[in-house]
Amino acid sequence: MSTRSQSATQRTLQGLLLKRFGMAVATYGLTALLCWVGFFVGLFQATAQTAVLMTLGAAASQLVFLALFLSRGNLRFADPSLTEAQVLTALTWLTLLLGLFDEGRGSMLVIYVLIMLFGVFQLPPRVFVRCALFAFFGFASLNLYEGYQLQLSTPSVAIMQVCVLAVVLTWLCLFATYAQAMRQRMRQRRFALQAHQDTLRGMMRQLEDLAATDELTGLCNRRHFLRLASHELEGMSRGCQHGLALLDLDHFKRINDVHGHAAGDRVLQTFAAVARACLRDGDVIARYGGEEFVLLLPNTEADQFSACCERLREAFNHAEPLGVRVGPLSLSIGMTLVHKDDDLDDALQRADQALYQAKRDGRNRCAATWEDADA
Ligand SMILES: Nc1nc2c(ncn2[C@@H]2O[C@H](COP(=O)(O)OP(=O)(O)OP(=O)(O)O)[C@@H](O)[C@H]2O)c(=O)[nH]1
Secondary structure, three states: OOOHHHHHHHHHHHHHHHHHHHHHHHHHHHHHHHEEHHHOOOOEEHHHHHHHHHHHHHHHHHHHHHHHHHHHHHHHHOOOHHHHHHHHHHHHHHHHHHHHHHOOOOHOOOOHHHHHHHHHHOOOOOHHHHHHHHHHHHHHHHHHHHHHHHOOOOOHHHHHHHHHHHHHHHHHHHHHHHHHHHHHHHHEEEEEHHHHHHHHHHHHHHHHHHHHHHOOOOEOOOOHHHHHHHHHHOOOOOOOOOEEEEEEEOOOHHHHHHHHHHHHHHHHHHHHHHHHHHHOOOOOOOOOOEEEEEEEOOOOOOOHHHHHHHHHHHHHHOOOOOOOOOOOOOEEEEEEEEEOOOOHHHHHHHHHHHHHHHHHOOOOOOEOOOOOOOO
């Protein structure tokens, strides 16, 4: 993955984590509200000063998390969501708060569930169980301590509350394990789907290459050339001109007849190798059909284009096909220039006329039909 897309992914992740943190803060706010309701209806067994101190303490603990998220310090931890730390902090605050509730303690137990739900989809089952044990032993110790201090008004209710919390936490642990297994399965499916997509994309690319390539020479085929050339023509700016040439191997039928079809094939491959060596990256050479080839040279002048075609013709004169002796090789070239708004078929026809001229003048030469090129 590139550095840019990595940092974009990290930004998106931080955004999501901050949203989750916002939900946690909202839960703290609502619990603080409940705490104050308990205070005003007389269920909170401490002074207003203690209630204020607890509210400020909880807010301070959240500011620490906020600072970690904003400074991106959370990214240094194995789990940047800091879910376990947030859940343990919230459980500690809740257990301390429940210590100050007496009669309302049972109804406040539900807050344990809200806190644990934060970890259901995020925490690995082992860590989730650890948090559940922390919640259970925290609440049980609170009741044991109060029982030891003879502060429990109704011990039977306290025993019932501890048992209910044990059942609820056990259920949540099972649910978290199930949810994590589902999540894992979905992740595996997503990876498998991605792998299938990559394979399909690779096959599509291979198919496209196959559909665009001439099997014998490895050059572009006629269809692909026409598509590329039309595209080049459409994108041409005014005042710019491209060179277009048809190249035909001379007396090729004779090579086939005398030396065999395989030798003819080798000559075609030799021409492709010579053309590749003579031309530059942006130039387009394609097999137009049989022993005929077509060349498009972008942004060129008539003399530069002629020089390029001459070079190619001479290079082919000196080429020696590997493994066969077919005598001297030559080709004839018909050249023209293409301008903006020129019709590709017309241009090909002009090149064909020039090729005909080159053949008629004795072959192994270049001829041009520049006229009518100023469309
Ligand atoms: N070996 C081989 N021969 C091919 C292929 N495609 C076409 N040909 C042959 O190329 C020959 C072309 O012959 P002609 O069109 O008469 O042209 P030529 O003999 O080169 O004569 P000029 O072009 O007038 O110099 C034919 O015999 C085709 O069978 C191919 O893929 N491989």
